[in-house]
Amino acid sequence: MATIAAPAVERENYLNTDFRVRSWLLTTDHKRIGILYLLSITAMFFVGGFAATMIRLELLTPAGDLMSSDTYNKMFTIHGIVMVFFFLIPSIPATLGNFLVPMMIGARDLAFPKINLASWYMYITGAGLMMYVVLTGGVDTGWTFYVPFSSTYSNTHVIAAVVAIFIAGFSSIFTGFNFIVTIHRMRAPGMTWSRLPLFIWSHYATSVIMVLGTPVVAIALTLVALERAFHMGIFDPRLGGDPLLFQHLFWFYSHPAVYIMILPSMAVVSEVVSTFSRKRVFGYAAVALASIAIAVLGFLVWAHHMFVAGISAYAALVFSLLSYFVAVPSAIKVFNWMATMYKGSVSLATPMLYAMGFIGLFTMGGMTGLYLAALGIDVHVHDTYFVIAHFHYIMVGGAVMGYLAGIHFWWPKISGRMYPEAWGKIAAATIFIGFNLTFFPQFVLGYLGMPRRYHAYPPEFQVLNVMSTAGASILAVGYVLPLIYLLWSLRYGEVAPDNPWAATGLEWRTPSPPPTENFPETPVVTWEAYDYSSVAEVPVAR
Amino acid sequence: MWQTLPLWPARASTLAGRTDALMIFMLAVTGFFTVMIFILILVFALRFRRTRNPIVTHIEGSNALEAAWTLIPFGIFMVMFIWSAGIYMTWAQPPPNAEEVFVVGKQWMWKFEHPEGQREIDQLHVPLGRAVRLTMISQDVIHSLFLPEFRVKQDVLPGRYTTTWFQTTKPGSYHLFCTQYCGTMHSGMIGEVVVMEPAAYQAWLSGGNAEGSLASTGQKLFQQLGCTTCHRFDTQGRGPNLLGLYGKPVLLDDGRTVTADDNYIRESILTPGAKVVAGFKPIMPTFQGIVNEEQLLSLAAYLKSLSQPERRQPGSNRPAEPPHPASAPARSR
Ligand SMILES: [Cu+2]
Numbered sequence: 086m087a088t089i090a091a092p093a094v095e096r097e098n099y100l101n102t103d104f105r106v107r108s109w110l111l112t113t114d115h116k117r118i119g120i121l122y123l124l125s126i127t128a129m130f131f132v133g134g135f136a137a138t139m140i141r142l143e144l145l146t147p148a149g150d151l152m153s154s155d156t157y158n159k160m161f162t163i164h165g166i167v168m169v170f171f172f173l174i175p176s177i178p179a180t181l182g183n184f185l186v187p188m189m190i191g192a193r194d195l196a197f198p199k200i201n202l203a204s205w206y207m208y209i210t211g212a213g214l215m216m217y218v219v220l221t222g223g224v225d226t227g228w229t230f231y232v233p234f235s236s237t238y239s240n241t242h243v244i245a246a247v248v249a250i251f252i253a254g255f256s257s258i259f260t261g262f263n264f265i266v267t268i269h270r271m272r273a274p275g276m277t278w279s280r281l282p283l284f285i286w287s288h289y290a291t292s293v294i295m296v297l298g299t300p301v302v303a304i305a306l307t308l309v310a311l312e313r314a315f316h317m318g319i320f321d322p323r324l325g326g327d328p329l330l331f332q333h334l335f336w337f338y339s340h341p342a343v344y345i346m347i348l349p350s351m352a353v354v355s356e357v358v359s360t361f362s363r364k365r366v367f368g369y370a371a372v373a374l375a376s377i378a379i380a381v382l383g384f385l386v387w388a389h390h391m392f393v394a395g396i397s398a399y400a401a402l403v404f405s406l407l408s409y410f411v412a413v414p415s416a417i418k419v420f421n422w423m424a425t426m427y428k429g430s431v432s433l434a435t436p437m438l439y440a441m442g443f444i445g446l447f448t449m450g451g452m453t454g455l456y457l458a459a460l461g462i463d464v465h466v467h468d469t470y471f472v473i474a475h476f477h478y479i480m481v482g483g484a485v486m487g488y489l490a491g492i493h494f495w496w497p498k499i500s501g502r503m504y505p506e507a508w509g510k511i512a513a514a515t516i517f518i519g520f521n522l523t524f525f526p527q528f529v530l531g532y533l534g535m536p537r538r539y540h541a542y543p544p545e546f547q548v549l550n551v552m553s554t555a556g557a558s559i560l561a562v563g564y565v566l567p568l569i570y571l572l573w574s575l576r577y578g579e580v581a582p583d584n585p586w587a588a589t590g591l592e593w594r595t596p597s598p599p600p601t602e603n604f605p606e607t608p609v610v611t612w613e614a615y616d617y618s619s620v621a622e623v624p625v626a627r
Numbered sequence: 628m629w630q631t632l633p634l635w636p637a638r639a640s641t642l643a644g645r646t647d648a649l650m651i652f653m654l655a656v657t658g659f660f661t662v663m664i665f666i667l668i669l670v671f672a673l674r675f676r677r678t679r680n681p682i683v684t685h686i687e688g689s690n691a692l693e694a695a696w697t698l699i700p701f702g703i704f705m706v707m708f709i710w711s712a713g714i715y716m717t718w719a720q721p722p723p724n725a726e727e728v729f730v731v732g733k734q735w736m737w738k739f740e741h742p743e744g745q746r747e748i749d750q751l752h753v754p755l756g757r758a759v760r761l762t763m764i765s766q767d768v769i770h771s772l773f774l775p776e777f778r779v780k781q782d783v784l785p786g787r788y789t790t791t792w793f794q795t796t797k798p799g800s801y802h803l804f805c806t807q808y809c810g811t812m813h814s815g816m817i818g819e820v821v822v823m824e825p826a827a828y829q830a831w832l833s834g835g836n837a838e839g840s841l842a843s844t845g846q847k848l849f850q851q852l853g854c855t856t857c858h859r860f861d862t863q864g865r866g867p868n869l870l871g872l873y874g875k876p877v878l879l880d881d882g883r884t885v886t887a888d889d890n891y892i893r894e895s896i897l898t899p900g901a902k903v904v905a906g907f908k909p910i911m912p913t914f915q916g917i918v919n920e921e922q923l924l925s926l927a928a929y930l931k932s933l934s935q936p937e938r939r940q941p942g943s944n945r946p947a948e949p950p951h952p953a954s955a956p957a958r959s960r
C-alpha cells in the first residue's frame with residue numbers, strides 16, 4: 086500500500102481527470118464536492134467579513150455616524166447569519182470532512198455520493214437566496230431571530246432569510262447523515278472503531294448533532310415564517326402564544342450548533358498535534374469519548390442562554406449545573422493535546438502553529454464560558470460584549486484557527502502543492518495577534534456594561550472600541566494573506582510529496598493529489614491509529 | 628479620548644459587591660490555569676522541538692492523569708456553580724418589603740411609574756439604601772433592562788410581568804441600557820438611574836404631581852370601564868368580590884389553585900376565559916385592546932391597595948379607599 090514514489094507530473098488525479106465545468110457541477114466525487122464547498126464557503130466568509138468590517142468601522146466613534154441605525158442592524162444580522170449558517174457550520178465538515186472522511190477510513194467515496202452533491206446544491210440555493218436577501222434590502226432581526234420582533238415588528242425580508250437558512254440546514258442534515266452511514270458501513274478491513282483517527286470520531290459526533298439538531302431549528306424558523314405570514318399566535322402573547330417558546334426551540338439547536346462548529350476543529354487539532362509531535366494522541370479513548378460526551382451533553386444546556394429571559398430560577402439552576410458538566414470533556418481534550426506534545430518531537434510548521442493557537446484561544450473561550458455559566462455573573466454580562474468576546478474566542482479563535490490548521494495541513498494532499506512555509510507562519514502570527522487585540526478588549530467592555538448590538542455607545546467605551554477595531558484590521562490582513570499565497574501556490578508552489586508530514590492517516594498513503602477512486606485497491610489496515618512506526622520516512626524538519 | 632481607559636465598572640448596589648467578589652475569584656482561578664496552559668504549550672514546543680528532541684519517548688495514556696484532569700476541573704466548577712447560584716437566588720427573590728416601581732418598555736423608551744403617581748421617561752429616581760423592586764412589561768417586543776453599576780439585568784417581555792430588584796449603596800447617576808435587541812433605535816433605548824438620599828427622594832416623590840397615585844387612577848378606571856357592574860364589594864355581584872384578592876390563592880373551576888399576583892390579575896382582565904374562578908360563569912368580557920399596559924398597572928395597583936391599605940408610605944398619596952369597605956364581608960374562598 087505505502088507507495089512512496091516521487092509524484093509523476095502528469096499522473097491522473099481527481100483534479101486533472103476532466104476539466105469541463107459540467108464535470109465539476111455534476112461530480113459525485115467527494116473530493117471535488119469538498120472543493121466546491123471550499124470555494125463557496127470562502128466566498129461567504131468574505132461576505133460575512135465585509136459586514137464585520139463595517140461594524141468595526143462604525144464602532145470607532147461613540148456616535149452612530151457612519152451608517153444609519155437600520156443599516157447597522159442589518160450589518161450585524163448579515164454578519165451573524167452568514168458566518169454561522171453559511172461559513173462556520175459547513176466549514177470543516179463540508180470541505181475537509183467531505184474530502185477526508187472516506188479517505189481516512191479507506192473508502193472510495195461517501196455512502197451516498199449523489200446525496201452529497203445534492204447537499205452542495207441545497208447549500209448553494211440557500212446561500213444564493215441569502216445573498217438575494219442581502220442585496221434587496223437585507224434583514225435586521227439579528228441571527229437569533231427573536232420573536233415577536235422577527236415575527237411581527239421587523240419590516241425586512243425575514244421570511245426569505247428564514248427560508249434560506251432552512252434550505253441550507255438540509256445540506257447539513259444530508260452531510261451528517263452521509264457521514265454516519267459511511268463511518269458505520271464503509272470502513273476498510275482492519276479499520277476497527279478503536280483504530281479510527283480522532284478526526285473521524287469528532288466528525289461522527291458532529292454528524293449526530295447535525296442530524297438531530299438541525300430539524301429543530303428548521304421547525305423553529307418555519308414557525309417564525311408562519312407566524313409572520315398568518316399570525317398563527319404560536320409566539321404572540323396577545324393570541325395566547327409564548328415568545329420564550331421560540332428561544333427554547335432556537336437554542337435547542339443553536340447551542341449544539343456551537344459544537345457542530347468546534348468539534349470538527351478539535352478533530353483537526355488532534356490530527357495536527359499528533360503528527361507534528363510524532364506521537365500517538367495521549368489518551369486516545371478519552372479524547373474520542375469526550376467528543377461523544379460533548380455531543381450528548383451539548384443538547385442539555387440550551388437554556389443557559391435564557392438565565393435572565395424570565396425562566397424559573399430552579400430551571401436556571403439545573404441548566405447552569407449541566408453547563409459546567411459540558412465544560413469537563415473540553416478540558417479533558419485540552420490536557421490530552423498538551424500531554425501529546427510532552428516528550429514528543431515537535432515541529433513548528435504552520436499547521437502546528439495554528440493548532441497551538443487553537444488550544445490557547447479555545448482555552449480562553451472555554452474559561453470565559455465558565456463565567457457565563459455562573460448564574461450570578463451571567464445576570465451582569467449576558468447580552469453584553471463579554472458574550473461577544475467569549476463566543477468569538479470559541480468560534481474564531483477556536484473554530485477558524487482549527488479550520489486554517491486543517492487547510493494548511495491537507496493543502497498538499499488537496500492541491501498537490503506545498504504552501505509557502507514562511508508566509509504561512511507570518512499569517513498565523515498575524516491572525517493570532519490581530520485576533521487577541523480585537524476581542525480581548527471586548528471582555529473588558531462587556532464587564533463595564535456595553536450591550537451588544539449597539540449602533541451608538543457612551544463615550545467612555547471608546548478607547549477599548551478603538552483598540553478592537555485596530556485589532557480587526559490586523560486580523561483582516563491575516564485572513565487575506567492565506568487567500569493570496571494559497572492561490573499563488575497552486576501554480577508556483579513546490580510539488581507536494583505524497584506524505585510531506587510523515588503522517589499516519591490512510592489519506593497520506595495515496596498520491597498527492599489522490600486519484601478519483603482514492604485507493605487503487607481497498608487498503609487493509611494492520612496498524613493502530615497514530616502508529617508512527619508504520620510510516621517509514623522521516624519528515625523534512627520545518 | 629485617551630484620558631479614560633475604564634477597566635472596572637462602579638459598584639452601586641448590594642449585589643454588585645457579591646458579583647465582583649465572585650468575578651475576582653473566577654479571574655484568579657481561570658487566569659492561573661490559562662497562564663499555566665499557555666506556558667506549558669510554549670515550554671513543550673521549545674523543549675521538545677524536533678532539532679532538540681529528535682527521538683520521541685512513547686508514553687501510553689494514563690488513567691490516573693485522566694482522572695486527575697477530569698475531577699480537579701469538576702471540583703473547581705462546582706465551587707463556581709454553588710457560589711454563583713447563591714448570588715442568582717438572591718437576585719431572583721426580591722425582598723418582600725421592597726419599594727415598588729412599575730416599568731413599561733416600548734420601542735424605544737422606558738416608562739417608569741411610582742405607586743405614588745410620579746411618572747418618568749428614560750429616567751428613574753430611587754432612594755438610597757432601600758430595596759427597590761421593578762415590575763416590568765413590554766408593550767411590543769422583548770426588551771431587557773440592564774443596570775451595569777448594580778450588576779442587574781432582566782428581560783422585559785410582552786404579555787407577562789417580570790421582576791427584578793436592587794438595593795443601592797451610593798448616591799449618583801447610573802447607566803440604564805436596553806440589552807435585548809429590539810429594532811432600529813435599540814442603542815437609543817437608554818436612560819439613567821438617579822439614586823437620591825431618602826429625604827431628597829421623599830421631596831421629589833411628593834413634588835409636582837397632579838394625577839394622583841396609581842391606585843387612585845386605577846380606581847377611576849375601574850369605574851369608567853364598568854368593572855363595578857359585576858365586581859361589587861359584597862357577594863351580590865355577578866363577578867367575584869375583589870376585596871382582599873391580591874396575593875391570595877384562588878380556586879379555579881378546573882380544580883387548580885393559583886395565586887392572585889400581578890400576572891394573574893393582568894390575565895384575568897385580558898383573557899378572562901383562561902382561568903375561571905370556581906363558582907362563577909365565564910361571562911367577563913375581554914378588555915384586550917381597550918386597556919393599555921399602563922392602565923393595567925393602575926388597575927392592578929388599585930386591586931392591590933384593596934388588600935394592603937396600610938402599606939403606603941407617610942407623605943405619599945393615600946391609597947384609594949374601597950367604595951364600601953365597611954359593608955364588605957370577609958372573602959369566602
Ligand atoms: Cu449555548
Ligand SMILES: [Cu+2]
Pocket residue numbers: 770771805806807808809810813814816
Ligand atoms: Cu432594545
